[in-house]
Amino acid sequence: MPRDASPRRYLMCPPHYFRVTYSINPWMDPAKPVDLPVALAQWEDLRDRYLALGHTVALLDPLPGLPDMVFTANGATVIDGRVLGARFAHQERHREAEAHLEWFRAHGFIDIHEPAHINEGEGDFAVTASWLLAGRGFRSSPLSHDEAQEFFGRPVIGLDLVDPRYYHLDTALCVLDDGTDEIMYYPGAFSPGSRAVLARLFPDALVADGTDAGAFGLNAVSDGRHVLLPQAAAGLFEPLRERGFEPIGLDLGELLKGGGSVKCCTQELRL
Numbered sequence: 026m027p028r029d030a031s032p033r034r035y036l037m038c039p040p041h042y043f044r045v046t047y048s049i050n051p052w053m054d055p056a057k058p059v060d061l062p063v064a065l066a067q068w069e070d071l072r073d074r075y076l077a078l079g080h081t082v083a084l085l086d087p088l089p090g091l092p093d094m095v096f097t098a099n100g101a102t103v104i105d106g107r108v109l110g111a112r113f114a115h116q117e118r119h120r121e122a123e124a125h126l127e128w129f130r131a132h133g134f135i136d137i138h139e140p141a142h143i144n145e146g147e148g149d150f151a152v153t154a155s156w157l158l159a160g161r162g163f164r165s166s167p168l169s170h171d172e173a174q175e176f177f178g179r180p181v182i183g184l185d186l187v188d189p190r191y192y193h194l195d196t197a198l199c200v201l202d203d204g205t206d207e208i209m210y211y212p213g214a215f216s217p218g219s220r221a222v223l224a225r226l227f228p229d230a231l232v233a234d235g236t237d238a239g240a241f242g243l244n245a246v247s248d249g250r251h252v253l254l255p256q257a258a259a260g261l262f263e264p265l266r267e268r269g270f271e272p273i274g275l276d277l278g279e280l281l282k283g284g285g286s287v288k289c290c291t292q293e294l295r296l
Contacts, residue, residue, distance in 0.1 A: 028202070028269045030078065030250035036128070036292040037072055038085040040064050040095035045282050049115045050192050052284035064279035068095065071253070071275055071290060078251055083294065085128050093118055095280065096289040098147040098195060100125035104157075104177050106296045108137040111146045114164045138176050144169035147292055148193035153206045155180070156226070160194030162186035162216075182226065185216035190239070195288045197238065198223075199245045201231070201252065201270060209245075209261070211238035231268065237261050244286040246293075253287050 044059050075082050087094050094100075100121055102109045108129050111122045125146075129137055144150065149160035150173060157179045159170045163186055174181040184194065191197040197214035201207040209231035212220045223230065233243055242258025252265055256274030265272045277286045 026269050027271070028250040030248040031204075032079055032081070033075075033248050034081040034083065034294040034296065035075055035246075036083050036085055036097050036100075036294055037068075037290060038087050038094045038097045040068050040092075040280065041087045042089055042092050043095050043280070043283065044092045046092065047117055049117060050284040051190050052281060054282070057282055059282055060279055067275070067277045067279055068290060071277065071287060074253060074273060074275065075291075078248065080248065083132070085124065088120070088124060091118070091121055091124070093283060093285075094121055094124065096148075096283070096285045097125075097292040098285075098289050099145045099193075100292060101129065101146050102144075102150045102152075102173070103134075103292070103294050103296075104152060104179070106134065106136065107177060108134050109144070109146075109150075109173055109176055110137065110139050112140045112143045112169075113145060114143050138172075140169060140172055142166045142168040142172050144173065145193060148195050148289070151194055151198055151200050151208075152203055152293075152295065153200055153208065154204050155206050157181045158194065158198065158200075159183050160186050160197075163189060163192040182222065184219040184222065186214055186219075187216050188214050190214075192284070193289075196241065196244050196284075199243045199247065199252075199254075199288065201247045201265075201268075202249050204249065207231075207268075209233055209243060209265075211235070211243055214238065231261070231264050233258075233261060241281060241286040244288040246287050246291050255281075255286050 245254035
């Protein structure tokens, strides 16, 4: 039975300055040039899909010298209009944090927390109906979990990432329905204990295999009905349909050269 979508508000940043000149994750190879016009067209396709589905897209202006700003999911976590800023692990991205905070201040957000500990926004925080799932192991500090719990007043479930290809939680797990705690995830990205926690909390989760995870199929965005994900993760399409979701495949191959796809390009503004 088809599910109901709910209108969402997203923050995105066009990839005008996107390129790969350094490597801070296993997907980045400066020897592989980025086709910027193609990257921009792929990003515009994602933005246009959101608009066609009835969602609102706000834009963050890109800044020269910050090629990863296109990955807006890393810049903050917003729940009930409260903004937990980011503190990036790598020096190359440090200035992005303030650019995000300036945008929130300029757009009427008042309850803003500048973090003391390293967290990379929705890269490592995933919001479900019951919990705030929090990744750790490669980027975000475990200390950021207590900080997020105190700020948002939501129970935080810490999850250990062990495979460097899945350096952020949003590369290995996607919330499919934030009203019913439905998720999909790739077990191989997590430690044995974290896999056990996920199996206990989400016994009916859609479990992805290594092929679809390797195609960045978990770096997806769901509005409760439509699931936008990389078209190469073809093995997820039918399982999603069987659960009543409508998968929408996209090609973000140029942006994947920077280690990001659909979710990385999309920060949700939960008001």
